[in-house]
Amino acid sequence: MTKQELEELVTRAFALYNQTLLDIDRKVILRAWYDMLEDLPFEETKKVLLNHAAVSPFMPKPGDLRRAYINTHNKVGEAPPPLAAWATLIGQIKLANSGLPIEMGLHPCLVKTMELLGDTVYQLHNTTDQINFIKTYEQVVLEFQQQKYKIL
Numbered sequence: 001m002t003k004q005e006l007e008e009l010v011t012r013a014f015a016l017y018n019q020t021l022l023d024i025d026r027k028v029i030l031r032a033w034y035d036m037l038e039d040l041p042f043e044e045t046k047k048v049l050l051n052h053a054a055v056s057p058f059m060p061k062p063g064d065l066r067r068a069y070i071n072t073h074n075k076v077g078e079a080p081p082p083l084a085a086w087a088t089l090i091g092q093i094k095l096a097n098s099g100l101p102i103e104m105g106l107h108p109c110l111v112k113t114m115e116l117l118g119d120t121v122y123q124l125h126n127t128t129d130q131i132n133f134i135k136t137y138e139q140v141v142l143e144f145q146q147q148k149y150k151i152l
Helices: 003-016 023-037 042-055 062-072 082-097 108-125 127-146
Strands: none
Touching: 003 042, 003 082, 003 108, 042 062, 082 108, 082 127, 108 127
């Protein structure tokens, strides 16, 4: 995205949310948005902005647009929240212990956490196990997000 395209995007964002882009703040705001969005294509990022405006009463930050753009162009969605991941793991454990095949297509963060926990993963069941799982899972999610949303 060029600087002129970015300026149009920022102006459009402010207009969509009835905000005033003050001249005193203009340079700083454009720099921040450019730093976050420069490697994204203008037309598709504009669509992401319009989609955001259609459903959210709050003006997006440039990072919101970056994440939304990447999520729409990536087959791997957001990682489930920690407690949802724990519930999925417990479901997998129940399937494995009952002799049924375990589900494929788990989120990569959950798979990586299971790999890090090793063979003991299918024996987790109590609150202490849950706390340790969530701590490991949150670290995996953080690393996943840093890689997924990094600026190229």
